[in-house]
Amino acid sequence: MSRTVIHGGLVVTASDEVHADVLVEGGRIAALAAHGTDAAASWNADRRIDATGKYVIPGGVDAHTHMEMPFGGTMSCDTFETGTRAAAWGGTTTIVDFAIQPKGGSLREGLDTWHEKADGRCSVDYGFHMIMSDVNESSLKQMDELTAAGVTSFKLFTAYPGVFYSDDGQILRAMQRAGTNGGLVMMHAENGIAIDVLVEQALARGERDPRHHGEVRRALLEAEATHRVIRLSQVAGAPVYVVHVSAQEALAELTRARDEGLPVFGETCPQYLFLSTDNLAEPDFEGAKYVCSTPLRPKEHQAALWRGLRTDDLQVVSTDHCPFCFKGQKDMGVGDFSKIPNGMPGVEHRMDLLHQAVVDGHVSRRRWIDIACAAPARMFGLYPRKGTIAPGSDADIVVYDPQAQQVLSAGTHHMNVDYSAYEGKRITGRAETVLSRGVPVVESGAYVGRAGHGAYVPRGLCQYL
Numbered sequence: 001m002s003r004t005v006i007h008g009g010l011v012v013t014a015s016d017e018v019h020a021d022v023l024v025e026g027g028r029i030a031a032l033a034a035h036g037t038d039a040a041a042s043w044n045a046d047r048r049i050d051a052t053g054k055y056v057i058p059g060g061v062d063a064h065t066h067m068e069m070p071f072g073g074t075m076s077c078d079t080f081e082t083g084t085r086a087a088a089w090g091g092t093t094t095i096v097d098f099a100i101q102p103k104g105g106s107l108r109e110g111l112d113t114w115h116e117k118a119d120g121r122c123s124v125d126y127g128f129h130m131i132m133s134d135v136n137e138s139s140l141k142q143m144d145e146l147t148a149a150g151v152t153s154f155k156l157f158t159a160y161p162g163v164f165y166s167d168d169g170q171i172l173r174a175m176q177r178a179g180t181n182g183g184l185v186m187m188h189a190e191n192g193i194a195i196d197v198l199v200e201q202a203l204a205r206g207e208r209d210p211r212h213h214g215e216v217r218r219a220l221l222e223a224e225a226t227h228r229v230i231r232l233s234q235v236a237g238a239p240v241y242v243v244h245v246s247a248q249e250a251l252a253e254l255t256r257a258r259d260e261g262l263p264v265f266g267e268t269c270p271q272y273l274f275l276s277t278d279n280l281a282e283p284d285f286e287g288a289k290y291v292c293s294t295p296l297r298p299k300e301h302q303a304a305l306w307r308g309l310r311t312d313d314l315q316v317v318s319t320d321h322c323p324f325c326f327k328g329q330k331d332m333g334v335g336d337f338s339k340i341p342n343g344m345p346g347v348e349h350r351m352d353l354l355h356q357a358v359v360d361g362h363v364s365r366r367r368w369i370d371i372a373c374a375a376p377a378r379m380f381g382l383y384p385r386k387g388t389i390a391p392g393s394d395a396d397i398v399v400y401d402p403q404a405q406q407v408l409s410a411g412t413h414h415m416n417v418d419y420s421a422y423e424g425k426r427i428t429g430r431a432e433t434v435l436s437r438g439v440p441v442v443e444s445g446a447y448v449g450r451a452g453h454g455a456y457v458p459r460g461l462c463q464y465l
């Protein structure tokens with residue numbers, strides 16, 4: 001069995017910061033020992049990685065991606081191959097992507113389709129959630145089967161009428177079912193029925209630019225839907241996880257419910273922490289690059305989101321990586337913002353942007369690892385296999401250089417999309433070496449991985465309950 005020692009670095013997990021050497025045997029972490037001790041010095045190894053002056057952190061867990069997702073009349077433009085390679089570049093070693101139940105079809109059919117897309121193509125490990133686009137007697141029953149098979153979370157939408165939308169009765173039934181089989185319902189919380197009215201009225205007034213996407217998807221309509229799904233989950237006696245929270249009013253609903261002691265959880269994404277409606281208002285249709293749902297909000301919301309991350313009212317930062325090229329995809333909505341495919345690229349930059357947040361003083365180093373690695377792993381039944389550095393855990397390890405300087409750009413990123421949402425942004429920090437189950441996928445700043453190394457990971461139940 002091959003042995004690797006990572007020595008001299010500062011091991012940072014959600015709970016600790018220690019100067020320790022890490023012994024990797026096969027694909028797992030075998031031991032940690034304080035740096036400079038006889039124990040660490042006695043380890044023989046085939047490979048030694050010098051992490052002096054670097055952080056040794058768990059590989060990132062991005063619990064919200066959409067590779068090759070058919071949406072808005074087109075397909076998100078990262079495949080599992082290109083998207084997981086970009087993830088590896090940025091120090092993310094596990095993604096959880098969303099398989100989709102076809103309308104009128106079964107959850108199993110959706111899952112099989114997503115397995116076909118991913119199988120043999122991924123650079124890093126992956127799991128699946130299931131989007132339920134047709135909640136009925138049969139699909140409700142299938143939730144039990146999927147939960148037992150390691151797909152333990154189900155996304156429903158109060159948005160996108162006619163596409164993914166579920167009504168309150170369907171949502172309640174799915175939550176009740178999850179309450180009995182241990183699954184976790186994830187909610188896209190925006191009042192899609194009301195939004196569609198506002199879209200129609202805005203277009204009729206001649207408001208057709210990308211910025212109107214943000215205006216019609218009102219913060220109050222996110223807050224209203226967030227309140228509703230929280231109360232439905234309370235009635236069902238089941239937990240709920242609200243995805244991509246962007247409005248401070250929606251966060252306030254989560255905070256209130258958590259103060260009441262309810263098992264409600266929330267995720268936000270880097271785009272809501274670093275970007276704003278100012279980007280949506282960029283001229284010459286450039287704002288389309290930032291069209292996603294929930295939408296970007298005015299800058300003032302960012303402070304509330306950072307505070308929510310510090311106070312644990314938000315537990316997870318995922319990307320909602322759903323890239324569409326500016327040319328040939330986003331431009332489907334020239335002259336009509338409602339036809340712009342919703343989604344933004346980001347899987348490569350989450351770890352770096354959140355490290356920048358450490359540098360900027362928004363979160364501590366350990367909280368960085370918590371929201372980007374440990375909490376998503378615990379939330380989605382992957383812990384402690386993923387999300388930490390401990391004996392027995394998968395050796396998904398990043399040697400992170402906290403001093404490295406980089407400038408984010410479409411010219412240098414590895415996602416298969418023709419723009420960067422963070423073009424020109426300076427970042428302090430960079431993943432230098434990335435191991436996936438002990439195998440190098442990025443080494444000294446070069447990709448050395450392989451499509452097909454990444455394995456499907458069946459997940460356990462939410463570990464927050």
Ligand code: DUC
Nearest residue numbers: 292293294322342343
């Ligand atoms: N929001 C997006 O912006 N894209 C994909 C799906 C979603 O809910």
Ligand code: ZN
Nearest residue numbers: 188243293294
């Ligand atoms: Zn969504």
Ligand code: ZN
Nearest residue numbers: 064066320322
């Ligand atoms: Zn999404």
